[in-house]
Amino acid sequence: MQELLAVAFAVSAALSAATAVLAWRRREATPAATALAGTCASLALWSALTVPAHLDLPPAVHLWANYAVFPGVLGCVVGLYLLARTVADPHHRPSRRQAAVLTGVPALVLAVVATDPLHHLFFRSTGYVGDPAHFSMVFGPLFWVHTAWCYGVLALAVAHLVRAARRAPTAIRRQVTSVLASAAAPLVGNVVNISAPGLFAGQDVTPLCFTVTALVSARAVLRQGLLGVVPVARAAVLETVADAVVVVDDGGAVVDVNAAGRAMLAGARPDLPDPVGLPASAFLSPRALGDLPGGHARYGIEYVPGLHLDVRVTAIADGRGRSLGRVVVARDTTEQVETRRRLEDQLALVERLRAQLQEDSVRDPLTGLHNRRFLDGALAAALADAERDGTGLGVLVVDADRFKAVNDTHGHGTGDEVLVAVARTLAGGVRLQDTAARTGGEEFVVLLPGADAAATRQRAEQLRAACARIDVAAPGGRVRPTVSVGTAVHPGDGVDAASLLAAADRALYAAKAAGRD
Secondary structure: OHHHHHHHHHHHHHHHHHHHHHHHHOOOOOOHHHHHHHHHHHHHHHHHHHHHHHOOOOHHHHHHHHHHOHHHHHHHHHHHHHHHHHHHOOOOOOOHHHHHHHHHHHHHHHHHHHOHHHHOOOEEEEEEEOOOOEEEEEEOHHHHHHHHHHHHHHHHHHHHHHHHHHHOOHHHHHHHHHHHHHHHHHHHHHHHHHHOHHHHOOOOOHHHHHHHHHHHHHHHHHHHHHHHHHHHHHHHHHHHOOOEEEEEEOOOEEEEEOHHHHHHHHHHOOOOOOOOOOEHHHOOOHHHHOOOHHHEEEEEEEEEOOEEEEEEEEEEEOOOOOEEEEEEEEEEOHHHHHHHHHHHHHHHHHHHHHHHHHHHOOEOOOOOOEOHHHHHHHHHHHHHHHHHHOOOEEEEEEEEOOHHHHHHHHOHHHHHHHHHHHHHHHHHOOOOOOEEEEEEOOEEEEEEEOOOHHHHHHHHHHHHHHHHOOOEEEOOEEEOOOEEEEEEEEOOOOOOHHHHHHHHHHHHHHHHHOOOO
């Protein structure tokens, strides 16, 4: 009997260890695999250290193994609780309080067990009894506290599984029910072992009961859950996402389209029948079916007029790297595209208004000519060019003759018309590189880059004569204004803006003194 139990526990240890390794390797596939791996590893330790109890070994070995099993015992209890919580809710993560209890209490128990030879509160006595003799323990008060805590943790695990089994969708109810049924085995076995020790000749078979739990849970987590839940979940996600999803096989045929894809195609291509089975080229662009450097591509497209899509194409392959086809995911970005276009239009309008505002800030509002602010910059730039190129720069100061008399006789409205007429005449008589500006009142300035003294005087006479032909209708008659012009030339009359303008002003005053016009 003892040898048979030793073999049973050894087999239990081996099975538990193998299951722990398998579960750990599959931990990325299902969240419950990590808790299962911890439970099975603890069970392997518990079963392995129970083997010496059924062999003819020195008492010291039996005593040492009796105490050493408790990390495995506590690990099984905590692991089974975490397994139940994760099976019931794959997103469960222990809170800080739960983690403190699940680690703190076992640590305290292990400390009590390690010091039990000093106080005998965990085991009152240990030794060989019966015929044939077997190693036996008399439990102390702290053992029962430890046992009550373990029962409480396992009861909570069962309660979570019961609640999950009632609420679980059909796809995972079998998985939860399997784990729930297996969780009863160690509870029943431990109760029988403690309440009726003679039934198993005083031998603790709880690890064997836990082995049943581990194997059934492993099948539920690694087989039922992985093969039954994941496809259902993926199908549910595929049908509920808002993006259109089209799956194309390696031969270019459509093998699947989700609900959003069918709705999009129905609106954009009502002429198409059911897309599944059609060649993908019937409604996908050549770019979606072309080469995929790196296994993926992303681009924007106007699928039909008014429907803009963000398209992502991903190659799919099997475990050996053989091409299976591709997945095309399209998101409707029409609203974003239209919003971007409206924003671009608004930015263009703002830029035009900014440019207009900038231009208005250097224009005279009455005549439309440049103002004094613009003239200062233009004159500085023209002087710099003249200095660099060694060329001349002519400056004309033009003033309307007897302008005050026009305002006094015919009114300011007529005076404004005269100024506008003079400005229009000056603007019509300058070259593209010249600048005409109103500097204030009835005074204007014209810059003539590249002009020498003779050219400057000739242009001044041309503009004077053109202004003399102005004829403005006024209340009580007509107004035929004249202008006087003062000229100055760089560098002979001045090398900077102030000296040039001053020289031209002096010439203007001389022209007026000579009789105007």
